[in-house]
Amino acid sequence: MQSTTSNTGSNLRNIKLKRSQLKIVAVSVLALGTFTSLLAFAISSSVAKINTLDYNSVSGISVLAATGQTNTALASGTINNNSPGGWILKVMSGNKGKLTQGSGGPGNEIMYSNVKMISTGGTLGATHTNPSGVDRAITSGTAMFDTGVATTATVDYKFELQVSWPADPSMLGGIYTDTITLLMVPVD
Secondary structure, three states: OOOOOOOOOOOHHHOOOOOOHHHHHHHHHHHHHHOOOOOOOOOOOOOOOOEEEEEOOOOOOOOOOOOOOOEEEEEEEEEOOOOOOOOOEEEEEEOOOEOOOOOOOOEEEEEEOOEEEEEEEEOOOOOOOOHHHHHHHEEEEEEEEEEEOOOEEEEEEEEEEEEEEEEOOOOOOOOOOOOOOEEEEOOO
């Protein structure tokens, strides 16, 4: 009597696979192992907000009442801002757009009523509306220069504030003053 051996039994050692089939099984097992060790995690960071204004006032403005003044510098400065909503520069006049002597009045006031911002260098944020060369009324005491939204930051934007006034030969002699305050406001 002759005996036969079957590969269908419980002895897995006797299973014969072709070499190419063995490679496919090994790659499949390795690929499944890769997915079981997959990890996902969130990362985050932040950029510090920047909103700086450095400025210097001009002293010793020479007033020539008989001839008036054109584009006389009051102050110069530098703005750095990275607010997505842009920035606003507020220019506030203590005398509501006038240089005054004493309590002011006829012969004692030099009315400049408008203030102009002139860019002198640096980089204004992309998509900002450039406030350079625009006259703003200051008779209420405040003029604002608004840039609108930005897609990049304003970096070392240099400017000069200027005023003009008409000739007035009726001015009395003396010292004329005003107090100018600059305020930088980020728009968030």
